Amino acid sequence: MSVLVANCPACGASVEFKSGQSIVVICSYCRSAVARTDRDLKDLGKVAEIVETGSPLDIGIQGRWKDIPFELTGRAQLGHEMGGQWDEWYATFSNGWLGWLAEAQGRFYLTFQHPIPENVNLPSFEQLQLGQSIGGLPWPTSLIVAETGRATALGAKGEIPYLLTPGDTYYYADLSGPNQGFGTLDYNETPPLVFLGQQVTLTEIGITSTRAPEREQKEVAAAQLACPQCGGTLDLRAPDKTERVTCPSCNSLLDVNQGQLKFLKALGKPSFQPVIPIGTTGDVPEGKMTVIGAMTRSVTIEGTQYFWGEYLLYNPQIGFRWLVNSDDYWNYVEAIPPGEISELADSVSLTTPLGAQDRPAKSVDFRGRNYRIFQDAPAVVESVLGEFYWKVEAGENVRATDYVSPPYMLSKEVTTLLVPQPTRPGKKQNIGEINWSLGTYVTPAQIEKSFGVSDLPRPSIIAPNQPYLYKWIYKYWIIFILAGLLVACLSFITSGSTKEVFSQRVTFEPLPNEDGTQVFFSEPFQLSGHRNIRITGESPVQNTWVYLEGDLISDDTGLVQSFPVDISYYQGVEDGEAWTEGAQKNSTDTSSLPAGKYVLRLEAQWERWQQPASVSVRIEQNVSNGFNFVLMLIGLSIVPVIMAIYHFTFEKRRWSESMFTPISDSGDDDD
Amino acid sequence: MFKTVYTIFGTCVIGLYVAASLLGWQFGGGSRHTLPPDVRQNGYRSFHFWHYGLHGGK
Numbered sequence: 001m002s003v004l005v006a007n008c009p010a011c012g013a014s015v016e017f018k019s020g021q022s023i024v025v026i027c028s029y030c031r032s033a034v035a036r037t038d039r040d041l042k043d044l045g046k047v048a049e050i051v052e053t054g055s056p057l058d059i060g061i062q063g064r065w066k067d068i069p070f071e072l073t074g075r076a077q078l079g080h081e082m083g084g085q086w087d088e089w090y091a092t093f094s095n096g097w098l099g100w101l102a103e104a105q106g107r108f109y110l111t112f113q114h115p116i117p118e119n120v121n122l123p124s125f126e127q128l129q130l131g132q133s134i135g136g137l138p139w140p141t142s143l144i145v146a147e148t149g150r151a152t153a154l155g156a157k158g159e160i161p162y163l164l165t166p167g168d169t170y171y172y173a174d175l176s177g178p179n180q181g182f183g184t185l186d187y188n189e190t191p192p193l194v195f196l197g198q199q200v201t202l203t204e205i206g207i208t209s210t211r212a213p214e215r216e217q218k219e220v221a222a223a224q225l226a227c228p229q230c231g232g233t234l235d236l237r238a239p240d241k242t243e244r245v246t247c248p249s250c251n252s253l254l255d256v257n258q259g260q261l262k263f264l265k266a267l268g269k270p271s272f273q274p275v276i277p278i279g280t281t282g283d284v285p286e287g288k289m290t291v292i293g294a295m296t297r298s299v300t301i302e303g304t305q306y307f308w309g310e311y312l313l314y315n316p317q318i319g320f321r322w323l324v325n326s327d328d329y330w331n332y333v334e335a336i337p338p339g340e341i342s343e344l345a346d347s348v349s350l351t352t353p354l355g356a357q358d359r360p361a362k363s364v365d366f367r368g369r370n371y372r373i374f375q376d377a378p379a380v381v382e383s384v385l386g387e388f389y390w391k392v393e394a395g396e397n398v399r400a401t402d403y404v405s406p407p408y409m410l411s412k413e414v415t416t417l418l419v420p421q422p423t424r425p426g427k428k429q430n431i432g433e434i435n436w437s438l439g440t441y442v443t444p445a446q447i448e449k450s451f452g453v454s455d456l457p458r459p460s461i462i463a464p465n466q467p468y469l470y471k472w473i474y475k476y477w478i479i480f481i482l483a484g485l486l487v488a489c490l491s492f493i494t495s496g497s498t499k500e501v502f503s504q505r506v507t508f509e510p511l512p513n514e515d516g517t518q519v520f521f522s523e524p525f526q527l528s529g530h531r532n533i534r535i536t537g538e539s540p541v542q543n544t545w546v547y548l549e550g551d552l553i554s555d556d557t558g559l560v561q562s563f564p565v566d567i568s569y570y571q572g573v574e575d576g577e578a579w580t581e582g583a584q585k586n587s588t589d590t591s592s593l594p595a596g597k598y599v600l601r602l603e604a605q606w607e608r609w610q611q612p613a614s615v616s617v618r619i620e621q622n623v624s625n626g627f628n629f630v631l632m633l634i635g636l637s638i639v640p641v642i643m644a645i646y647h648f649t650f651e652k653r654r655w656s657e658s659m660f661t662p663i664s665d666s667g668d669d670d671d
Numbered sequence: 672m673f674k675t676v677y678t679i680f681g682t683c684v685i686g687l688y689v690a691a692s693l694l695g696w697q698f699g700g701g702s703r704h705t706l707p708p709d710v711r712q713n714g715y716r717s718f719h720f721w722h723y724g725l726h727g728g729k
Contacts, residue, residue, distance in 0.1 A: 629688070
């Protein structure tokens, strides 16, 4: 497989270029970077030893991507401007492809260099904006700028496909897009080199036999080191990832570099006591994770400072996660690729603490779910305890924007740093990164159970992403209403038609005085059982009334069903407009009576007592009046209506904590 | 728990509606009494009974 075997110009040892695309090979004896030129080999200088990161990859490991086998032939270690480092592995494919496999924070990104289309002018590094969409790239989805930065070549091993000069720096922009899309614009050249690909898992690239078990064994065991300030012992639970750690004895902030601790500054007495002690292992949805660091952060809104706590969780197989504790509610948080988020074009109209410029989007979409803006403010690190994978320190400032869709919360944090411009020395510009994370609401009881802590305070406010637990009632409500409608239809169809069982016109003689009454008893008639009854009285009254006190009397049992029928009808003309009130016909419905013979008794009173009164009486059974149906609807709706009112107050309380509340007493919505 | 309670409650409401439909129940619509045996024997059509007996001195 060797393309070229030669002697190292620095030490004379044998060096081997296995790939025709390799430009530099690192001499495994003297660590010189040996470059291949047209004529001979050139010594570019010595590179540092690779810092052991616990990577599951190694040179010589073979894999397969899109059915093409490859081998890892080189590794470069690059330093990040904001601290930390990442690895780039070079994959030489059997068909001549050259892949770049970046490894950072336990995630892998496989990219390939693509030529820039002829009609595309990529922005210069100075023109780049975080979140900016980069168009014209040969990639099926849009890609946004997720990070701009300056990298420094720290160390290397094996074969490198470009002219790696130890200590050299170059500017780059990382791009992120939907469906794990990933890209890098390498501003080491003009125009920049374009690398496009996607985030992958080791399984997806056919790497199964890695050093993972070995890594697990090494990483789970914490490293024990001595504090250079006080001599006290401290445990590093993620020794290959940690950049900063605080000493539990003297609370000094220490820098971690290749397992060496360096005193940075004394933090004084810890200003907070983590409610979950550092070192505690708990069960989270993804597995067991250990709390390795804790910090407090704050935002200042309208002059008031609000604090919250964040706990850094770590598991070598899972990576880093967070538990965020604010106002006694909790969130389990994991990082997500910025390219997966669609920031909708409509921005808020409110001037945020960050000023009128660069207003955040009102809402964002993530995996088919819409999130509404809740807060936008600069967040500051107040205090730290334990270890962290970046160079954290008190005062670190990011712009934090929260979007909610209970039980989830998306948080966007934008970090910027001023660095010299690449093309105009002396001028400076911002570089930085966008980090998106997805938080899931967790109850204090779940935290207590998972981490074995007790007596956590319960929240007194509604959390931004606290789920309203009774939304199901609307679905149940609709189901019950539909079921009720179905039952009503079936009942109507099967009950048969209305049946008249009695009808008679009764004439009452004039009364002796205005308080007198006249009584009428009917001949017996048959009533069916299990059929409701309607008694209708009709009288040709005009601007007067007739009142009937009625009874249905069972001849068989003596059962009496009393009922009133009030007939009154008035009409007239007032201010040229005709009016009427009441009706010449009125009825009363009663429940069914046991089947049998019944007599109708009517006792009548009427206003014009000197004159006779004429009343037609009709008795029907099996009458449809809808009253029971309305009662059923009311019965089914009582609880949902109460819950809807509670839901409204719940949301009002939630959004009262937001600077972008859509629910307002005064109606002065912010957006 | 609340889900179960509302499910039971809703089922009962619909069940009551079905029962009311089948049995001819009607909410409201006047009072119901039984005539005393002596009144039935002596004849319930007397003015005295309806005004000083069943209807309580109306």
